[in-house]
Amino acid sequence: MDLEVYERHMSDARVGQLQQLHAITGEQLCEYSPRAIGVLGVAGGNGFDLIDPQTTDAVFGYDVNADYLDACEARYRDGLGNRLHLIEACVDRLLRIERVDLLIANLVIEYVGVEEFASFAGANAGSIGVLSCVIQRNGAAGFVSSTAYTSSFDILASVSSDIEPEMLESAMLGAAFVAVSRCEYPLPNGKTLIRQDFRPSSGAQSNDAAGHAPP
Ligand SMILES: C[S@@+](CC[C@H](N)C(=O)[O-])C[C@H]1O[C@@H](n2cnc3c(N)ncnc32)[C@H](O)[C@@H]1O
Numbered sequence: 169m170d171l172e173v174y175e176r177h178m179s180d181a182r183v184g185q186l187q188q189l190h191a192i193t194g195e196q197l198c199e200y201s202p203r204a205i206g207v208l209g210v211a212g213g214n215g216f217d218l219i220d221p222q223t224t225d226a227v228f229g230y231d232v233n234a235d236y237l238d239a240c241e242a243r244y245r246d247g248l249g250n251r252l253h254l255i256e257a258c259v260d261r262l263l264r265i266e267r268v269d270l271l272i273a274n275l276v277i278e279y280v281g282v283e284e285f286a287s288f289a290g291a292n293a294g295s296i297g298v299l300s301c302v303i304q305r306n307g308a309a310g311f312v313s314s315t316a317y318t319s320s321f322d323i324l325a326s327v328s329s330d331i332e333p334e335m336l337e338s339a340m341l342g343a344a345f346v347a348v349s350r351c352e353y354p355l356p357n358g359k360t361l362i363r364q365d366f367r368p369s370s371g372a373q374s375n376d377a378a379g380h381a382p383p
Contacts, residue, residue, distance in 0.1 A: 170235075183356070189361070190218075192215075192353065193214065193274065194215060196270065200297070200298055202268065202270035202297070203269055204224075204266070205219065205227045205268055206227075206229075206265055206266065206268035206270070207228070207274075208273040210231045210237070216243070221249065221251060225251060227253065230257045231255075232257070232259075234256050253266070259276065261290075263288060267294075268295065270298055272300050274302040275304060277336065278328040278329060279328050282331055282335055285339070286343040287343065293343070294368075298348070298367050299340075299345065299367070300364075300365045301364050301365070302362065302364075303364070345367065345369065346366060347364060348365045348366060351363050
C-alpha cells in the first residue's frame with residue numbers, strides 16, 4: 169500500500185493513530201535516552217523528527233517495504249546524516265539486528281505474530297537494552313478503523329492478528345524477557361494502544377533460531 173494512503177488513514181481524526189504513535193515514540197525516546205536506537209516496522213519514520221542527532225550515535229530502521237524505507241530516507245537523511253541505517257528485512261527469528269540501547273516495535277507485532285516476535289527477541293537478546301512495544305486492542309472496531317481509505321487496508325487486515333497484552337508478556341517471558349512497564353492510550357475510535365516495555369532478564373544471551381541458548 170502507498171505510504172501516503174497509509175499515513176492519511178492513520179492520521180484521520182477518527183483513527184488518530186499516527187499522532188498517538190508519534191507521541192508514544194517521543195515518550196520512549198525520552199524515558200531511555202538511547203544513543204543507539206532500533207525501530208522495527210519503521211514505515212516512514214514516524215517520530216524520527218524527535219530524535220536528537222546531538223545525543224544519538226545510530227538509528228536502525230527495519231521494514232519489509234522498500235518504498236516505505238525510501239520515503240523515510242528522503243525525510244530523515246538530511247537531519248540524521250550517516251547515523252541513519254535503513255534495512256529492508258522481515259522481522260522473524262532469523263533476523264539479527266545491530267546492538268541498540270532501545271528497540272521500538274510499535275504496531276508491527278500484529279503482522280509478525282507473537283510467537284515469531286518472541287523468537288526474534290530471544291535470538292537478539294544480547295543486542296537489546298530495552299524493548300518497547302505497542303500493540304492495539306480493537307474493542308468493537310475491527311483491526312482497521314473506518315475511513316475513506318479503508319478498502320486499501322483489506323490486505324493488511326488479512327495478514328494481521330489481534331494480540332492480547334498477556335499473550336505478549338507470556339511469550340516474552342518464554343524468550344527470557346521480563347516486563348518492566350505497561351500503559352494504555354485510548355484512541356478516538358474506541359481502540360486502545362497498549363505499550364509494554366521489556367528487558368532481557370539478567371544473563372539472557374542470544375538464542376538460536378529454535379530458541380535454544382548456546383551451550
Ligand atoms: C502499522 S505500520 C507501523 C507504524 C509505525 N511503527 C509507526 O509508529 O507509525 C506496520 C509496518 O510494519 C511493516 N511490517 C509488517 N510486517 C513486517 C515484518 N514481518 N517485518 C518488518 N516489517 C514489517 C509494514 O511494512 C509497515 O511499515
